[in-house]
Amino acid sequence: MKIQGFINEKEVSLDISNTDGMGLEELLKAVCSSKQVSAIVHELAASCSPRRYSRENYGRKVDFGKMFLRSVVDDALSNYDTFPVGEAVKDALYDEVDRWDPGYYEDLYEDKLQKKPEFTAIRDFFTTTVFVAANADTLDDDNQGILDDVLEAEFYHALESAELGAPVDMLDDRHTVELCYIPGYDENVIGVMCGNDKVDIKEILQFFGWTEEEYRDAQSLGEDIDAGVKPANRILSFSQLQEFTNDQHRGSLVFACQMRIKDIINHDWQKPLKVSGGALVGIHRFSKGKGYMVKPDFSEFVLPACPQDWYMSEGRGKRRISEAYPDKADGLLVSVETIDEAPRAAPDLDVKAGPSV
Numbered sequence: 484m485k486i487q488g489f490i491n492e493k494e495v496s497l498d499i500s501n502t503d504g505m506g507l508e509e510l511l512k513a514v515c516s517s518k519q520v521s522a523i524v525h526e527l528a529a530s531c532s533p534r535r536y537s538r539e540n541y542g543r544k545v546d547f548g549k550m551f552l553r554s555v556v557d558d559a560l561s562n563y564d565t566f567p568v569g570e571a572v573k574d575a576l577y578d579e580v581d582r583w584d585p586g587y588y589e590d591l592y593e594d595k596l597q598k599k600p601e602f603t604a605i606r607d608f609f610t611t612t613v614f615v616a617a618n619a620d621t622l623d624d625d626n627q628g629i630l631d632d633v634l635e636a637e638f639y640h641a642l643e644s645a646e647l648g649a650p651v652d653m654l655d656d657r658h659t660v661e662l663c664y665i666p667g668y669d670e671n672v673i674g675v676m677c678g679n680d681k682v683d684i685k686e687i688l689q690f691f692g693w694t695e696e697e698y699r700d701a702q703s704l705g706e707d708i709d710a711g712v713k714p715a716n717r718i719l720s721f722s723q724l725q726e727f728t729n730d731q732h733r734g735s736l737v738f739a740c741q742m743r744i745k746d747i748i749n750h751d752w753q754k755p756l757k758v759s760g761g762a763l764v765g766i767h768r769f770s771k772g773k774g775y776m777v778k779p780d781f782s783e784f785v786l787p788a789c790p791q792d793w794y795m796s797e798g799r800g801k802r803r804i805s806e807a808y809p810d811k812a813d814g815l816l817v818s819v820e821t822i823d824e825a826p827r828a829a830p831d832l833d834v835k836a837g838p839s840v
Contacts, residue, residue, distance in 0.1 A: 486514065488612035491604045495519050495612075507619050507626060511633040514613055520605075521637075527601050528641035535587045536580065536648030538655070547579065547658055552744055553798045556660050559747075563790035568752040572744065576650035588642040589635075596638060606634065654745045659816060660797040661805060663767075664738040666690065666837055668792040682736060682766055687727050690736045690837030691764070692717040698724070718764060718779045718838060727766065732775050734768035738786065738838050739776070739796070739804035739815065746819035752790040757822050759783045761814035763804055764838070772801020776808050784838040785822065 486497040497520075499513050514520055534540070559571035596602055609630055614621045621627075666686075688698055701721040740762045750756055762784065765776035796803045805812035 484510075484616055486613055486616050488608050490520070490523050490608045491601050493519075493523060495523075495608065507617060508629050508633060510617055511609065511613065511630060514609070515633060515637045521641075523605065524637055525641045525644060527599065527605070528596070528638060529645040530599075530601075531591060531596055531642065531645070533588065533591055533642045533646050534648040534652075535646055536650050536652040538653060540584075540587070547576065547654070547744070549660075549798060551579065552658060552660055553795065556662075556744070556747060556797070557795040560790060560793050560795055563752060568790055569748040569750060573650050573748050576653065576748075580650060580653060588639045591642055592635060592638050596642070606630070609634075651745045651748045654743070654748075656743060656816075658744040659741045660744065660747075660795060661803055661815070662740060662742050663794045663796050663804060664786050664789075664838065665735050665792055665794055666789075668735075668794055681733050682727075684728055686736060687724075687766075691719045691724055691727075692837070692839060693724065698728075718781065718784070718840060719777065720780050723777055723780070726775060726777065732766040734766045734771075734774045736837065737763075737765060737767045737774075737776070737804065738784070739763045739767075741805070741816040742819065743816070746817075749821075750819050751821045752788070754788050755822050755824060756786040756788070757783070757820040758786065758817040759820070760817035762817060763808065763811055763815065767804065767807070769796075769802045772807045774807075776804065776811060778811060781840045784840055786838050 484499045484502045486495070486499065488495050497514060497517050499510065499517075502510065505513075515524065555572050555575040559566075559568045559575075562571065610621045610627075613619075614626065619626050685695070688695060697717075698721075701724075740758060740760070742758075760782060762779060762782075763776040764779050765774060767774035767776060801807045805815060
C-alpha cells in the first residue's frame, strides 16, 4: 500500500508491504513505526523537553527517606561484583519515583503535546491520508478511538526516549549517607567477636602514608619531630601518628566521611576516588562502638578502587562514626571526583592500601 502526504510541510512517502488482511490498528502502527513518521514523532516529543526527574515536578513530594537511602546504598555496595554500585542506586531511585507518579508521560502528552499545532498536523495526516488509503471511515468513532490509542502509545515511547533528566536530578545535598573505607573489609570485622585485635604497626604506617624508614627518622628527632619531618603527602603528622603507635588500639583501620548520594551514583567505583572535605581517620571497634579517631592534616584524599572495602555505617547506632564521636562529627561531608589512577604508589608492604594524599 502506497501512502503519500505531508506532515508539517514534510513530505511523507511510504510503501507499506503485506497489508492483505491487515486491520486498521496494525496499519496505523506500521505507519507510526516507519522511519519517516517515527522521526517526526520523536522530534515533536523532544520539543516538549521532558524532564520527569525534576524536583519542580514533585515539590515537597520528593523526599528520599534516610532508611530508604541507607538500604539502597548498603545493598549496592554489598553487590558491587554483580552490578555497578552507581547504576544499582540509580535504578532503585528510578523505581521509587515510578511508584510516586507512573503517569508522567501520559500527563505531558495530554496537557502539553496534544495542544501543539504540530501534533494536530500529524493526526490530520492519519485521518485524511492513511484512513483514505485504507478505505476507513474517518467519521467512525471506533476508528478515531483506535487512532488515539496508537498515537498515545507512540508518543509515550517517544517522550520517554527524549527524557533529558535522570534520577540523580531528584537529589539534593540533604541526601547523604555515612560511609567508611576499611582496607581489607570483611563483614566479620563489624561483628562482636572480630575486629578486636590490636592493629599491626606496619598496617598503621601504611594506612596513614608513612614508611618504616620515615617513622624511625621522625622518632630520632625528639622534640623537633614535626618541624623536621613535615606531613606533606602523609595523612597524619608524626604527633598524631604517635597516638596510634605508642598505644596500639584494637579494632579496624577506618576512613569515615559523609557522601552525597548523587556522588555515589556518578562515581565509577572501579576507579580511585578522590574526596575533598572533612573526614575522620583512625581505629574503631565497631562491635563496641568506640576507638580512637582524629581529623587528618589534609582535606583532600585518594581512596583506592576497592568497592568491596566500603562499609555503610549510616543508621547503625554506635557503629556510626559520627555518633560514636559526636565531638568530632562536624564537617565530614566530602566532594567526590573519579580519577584514573592514584597519584603515588603505596609503600612496598604486604598490607592493604589505605588513603593517600
